[in-house]
Amino acid sequence: xxxxxxxxxxxxxxxxxxxxxxxxxxxxxxxxxxxxxxxxxxxxxxxxxxxxxxxxxxxxxxxxxxxxxxxxxxxxxxxxxxxxxxxxxxxxxxxxxxxxxxxxxxxxxxxxxxxxxxxxxxxxxxxxxxxxxxxxxxxxxxxxxxxxxxxxxxxxxxxxxxxxxxxxxxxxxxxxxxxxxxxxxxxxxxxxxxxxxxxxxxxxxxxxxxxxxxxxxxxxxxxxxxxxxxxxxxxxxxxxxxxxxxxxxxxxxxxxxxxxxxx
Numbered sequence: 001x002x003x004x005x006x007x008x009x010x011x012x013x014x015x016x017x018x019x020x021x022x023x024x025x026x027x028x029x030x031x032x033x034x035x036x037x038x039x040x041x042x043x044x045x046x047x048x049x050x051x052x053x054x055x056x057x058x059x060x061x062x063x064x065x066x067x068x069x070x071x072x073x074x075x076x077x078x079x080x081x082x083x084x085x086x087x088x089x090x091x092x093x094x095x096x097x098x099x100x101x102x103x104x105x106x107x108x109x110x111x112x113x114x115x116x117x118x119x120x121x122x123x124x125x126x127x128x129x130x131x132x133x134x135x136x137x138x139x140x141x142x143x144x145x146x147x148x149x150x151x152x153x154x155x156x157x158x159x160x161x162x163x164x165x166x167x168x169x170x171x172x173x174x175x176x177x178x179x180x181x182x183x184x185x186x187x188x189x190x191x192x193x194x195x196x197x198x199x200x201x202x203x204x205x206x207x208x209x210x211x212x213x214x215x216x217x218x219x220x221x222x223x224x225x226x227x228x229x230x231x232x233x234x235x236x237x238x239x240x241x242x243x244x245x246x247x248x249x250x251x252x253x254x255x256x257x258x259x260x261x262x263x
Contacts, residue, residue: 010050015224016186016241021157029167035078040064042084043118065095068106079106086116086124100148104176117185151177160248202240209254216246
């Protein structure tokens with residue numbers, strides 16, 4: 001009885017999560033192109049779930065590369081794989097070495113958010129933002145080059161148009177290639193801001209500009225959004241991280257910063 005009347009609340013990415021922006025960009029870059037996605041273990045494992053429902057295989061840590069290596073011979077559609085930076089160092093290196101050695105015909109997306117975010121922002125060999133470095137951070141693109149990867153593209157998922165354009169170019173090139181989507185975990189980044197005394201400045205909706213297209217809600221699914229009594233989009237300031245990816249998606253520029261303008 002306690003569950004009666006409760007809305008379905010599937011797990012979702014945090015406000016400001018760069019993975020949400022990365023996945024949105026991948027889907028936009030491949031819009032209209034039937035393809036197969038082998039995903040992996042991390043926060044992005046939520047991609048096959050509602051509301052995104054994006055991903056065809058999800059097995060175990062590092063499996064995305066092995067699965068993609070096999071799928072390229074079994075399906076006619078383009079194959080892509082997706083893995084996070086910490087999972088890549090934990091279990092993805094063997095599959096990457098094989099793909100580079102064979103110049104496999106698929107693209108690998110590495111979601112580089114600097115930490116092992118899913119389990120609490122622990123450090124990994126890729127971590128750069130830490131007060132207590134355990135050693136010398138590895139440079140991901142240098143590791144890829146050392147393993148023989150020649151086609152490497154680096155994007156910032158918070159820059160929507162530039163990211164989509166670069167992804168389209170990379171996806172059109174033949175052979176094996178890696179696209180690094182680099183932006184620090186929102187929670188990890190916020191903790192650093194707080195330590196340095198930097199404010200987290202949320203966005204808000206300009207109700208005069210909003211025409212209720214709901215692109216921000218239907219296409220991006222950020223949990224900082226909801227609808228008010230007039231069914232107009234509103235942003236919860238206590239949740240918004242101020243990433244402004246949703247603002248770049250709004251056709252009417254109705255998403256604005258709450259930062260005070262000083263003349």
